[in-house]
Amino acid sequence: MLRTRTCGELRTSHVGETATLCGWVDKYRDHAGIVFIDLRDRYGKTQIKFDLADNSEIQELARHLRYEDVIQVTGEVVARPAGLENPKLDTGSVELLVRDLKVLNKSKTPPFEPDGQSVPNEDIRLKHRYIDLRRPSIQQNLILRHRLTKVVRDYFDKLDFLEIETPMLGRSTPEGARDYLVPSRVHEGTFYALPQSPQLYKQLLMVAGFDRYMQIARCFRDEDLRADRQPEFTQIDVEMAFVERDDILNVIDGLVAEMIQAIRGEQFQLPLRRYTHAYCLENYGSDKPDMRFGMQLIDIGDIAGQCEFGVFKQTIAAGNRVRGINVKGGADKYSRRILDVDMKALVADYGAKGLAYFKVTGGKLESSIAKFFTDEQQQAIIAKMGGEEGDLLLYVADTFKVSSSALSAVRNRIAREQKLFDPNTMEVFWVLDFPLFTWNDDEKRFDAEHHPFCSIHPDDEQYLATDPGRVRASSYDLICNGYEAASGSVRIHDPKIQQRVFELMNISNEEAEQRFGFFLDALRYGAPPHGGIALGLDRWVMMFTGGDNIRDVIAFPKTQKAADQMTGAPSEVDARQIRDLHIKLDVKE
């Protein structure tokens, strides 16, 4: 080893010891006669000093050290003089008096300093990611990611789960997300697909008898990116045989408690709360509501239908909804301009045509539309909304879907702006009883809400023949702070029901056999009842770090256009490579 200690290690107890440290020059302070350098490695920072009186040759070398030079120093660990300790450093009570200095690698002037003083724009950070990754905050994120992953593996190992790897080169299945394709050289004109998830493989492992499976699995989806979505991401993938829904929920409850205990040192109340999909949409407008704060959606349809405000009246007459939220004390926090322009634009993103609002003033409603409401109606609205002096009431009148998503967005924005929640809390809960299908009016068929292998809620089997839209799925999402943190279901293990689901999705027997024949076959050879779930590892790490962007917990992430600014991927390839793959390019010049 080129070092005997790390830069985060030395304490008063080491005083008198001769130590050798290696690291990067984080800061230098040159006083001519004495030179201080903060030496940094992954473990921390240690102040080292060069004293002119001791060795002028090394002193001279030390004076020319610059940011990000990599050096090796040997010297004596000495206590700092009284009053000169640095409480900001863990090693701040000591320093290394250097006897010997070796410059292992002089650095070019770096494009930015990873000192955390100012964080550069993200394109610069990603282009020089190896420097960005020197920033202690990012290093902490990746260290936390490692710890969390280990907690997860240990938890499942204790419960007799086996980690089994599944292929990256698989068969394309056109449902769901767009596949990343890999052309086959050997089989002319054919393609592998990278896995969107190991879904079918893990179910086949259940058929094979590996009744408790888990995998830290890389997944790929060729869809547009978001702050919490990367084209390749990592799932904690889980599947169990001979279980019912609650068995899986209980196992994951335990995992969540274990993760929070290990990372945050907190005892977590189990079982996790459970809400229905319908409840979440009705009261929060979202199937992944942020429950760190209240401000629930309240329906005023009964009053809206009676009032003289045309938009409200017509909305109710058309069988749609008028719902709103009460922004406590918000009357003087949101100007007319913000409400009429910014907030209106926000709800317009979700298809809402407008945002109605009242301020509660002098026990009445104040607004440009207040005149359309009688005194009694105004009092009824105030009562229903729990309105008090100075409150701001916001309404969206539209279909259930549009009013839900628009109000949910408004709710989230206001909570963020008004700091209605403690960003350090984690509100984790289950959402159950999703619909099995959503009707696809363009294609005149049902689409699977979760995926086509999701089984039916035990109470709803009767509706499969009569009213498929009413059938609830035996599926479940785990929500944390407004993010989908996990999603899973009990699977269909009966080929007859599987076939019926395909029929409703307008997938013919022949088509199903052609696309999933191997899988349907497996179900016919003794498939046990089984179910599973997958947790988004990146999102969990992000939440534990308190971040709002998944890129900060991935060592080498892609930009929003799915490019790697550092390596230049994706790139063109040699004509020879293309030819070997039997591919012709058709690219717009």
Add this chain to the structure above:
RNA sequence: GGGGUGGUAGCUCAAUUGGUUAGAGCACCGGACUGUCGAUCCGGAGGUUGCGGGUUCGAGUCCCGUCCGCCUCGCCA
């Protein structure tokens, strides 16, 4: 594919209604300094204002196109 926002020195930013030689802090180079810890002080160098076109006596600023980053709708079983 749509909407929003940004791109000025190595980095973070400023630059009035379009108007002198595009500035500051940090970094970099040189000098001073034996207890600093975002060291300090003195001096210096550093610019294709993302790129291309246009309007104008004059463009960082206005217009058109384009590239890139970020947020977002659609999309993501």
